[in-house]
Amino acid sequence: MPSKPRNRLGEVYGQLTVLRASERRSASGNAYWWCRCSCGREREVPSDKLSHNLARSKPVITACLQCSRELQIEAVCAKNDREERERRQAALEARAALKGLVPERWLQLPLTDAHARELGQVLFFRGTRCLRDHLAPYRINGGCQACAGQTPSAL
Template identity: 65%
Template sequence: MPRKPRNRIGESYGQLTVIELSERRSTAGNAYWWCLCTCGRKREVPSDSLSHKKRSKKNITECRDCAQKLSREGVSRKNNREEQLRRQKAIKNRAELLGKVPENWLKLPLTDAEARELGQKKFFRGIRCLKGHLSPYRINGGCLKCAQKNKKN
């Protein structure tokens, strides 16, 4: 007979507030609680995932939808950081190429993502492709010189 769990109704963990004891028990006999997320959705959460201790990785602090949304936002923040670095690098590379490459290349967007933002098809990061060409790239298409070569063959 599993022991009666401590009443946690009304406690809050991140976006969740414990509202009701669930019928469900883990194989070890631990209780599950129904929690209400600030977005209005409910989530059934095992007792041991409801904790204020920071060290625990399995802590649950929002419903499944909010958790998924938060992790997606985390990913896009990371992508933004990477994109910023890519653009800074491209600016630096292009500064070194001033006078060595056609001037119009240096007016192209810096990266694939910037080309998309500006509604353009080509960009120039100032880097060489795997074949060693220094050339603008086409979004989705890669190095323009490689593309020309492939066409000829």
């Protein structure tokens, strides 16, 4: 017979508050607990998945399924936004070093492909060289213009 689980009633783990014990046990003998998410949904969670230690190697459950998915999507969107800001900053720095070396109209183009899509344009200029060492604008879906033979490389 498994031992009696530690009383977790009322404890809060992320967005989950422990309501009551469940009759269910995992294969390893861990008790399950019924928890209520901050959104009002309830979820049955094994006790080994409830922890305040976010640095542990085992996965931790901190919200109901729907809120977990929303948090995951928000994290991915935040990461994508952060990476796009970094790409734009790198493009600005690369372009600043090229002033006077490339045509001025290239410096007026959007910084990245996402920036070009936002503005409804087809071309963008990062200020970096392509794999064939060309320094030229890019098409959002077509690669370096010098590689395509449409624009000569600046350097």
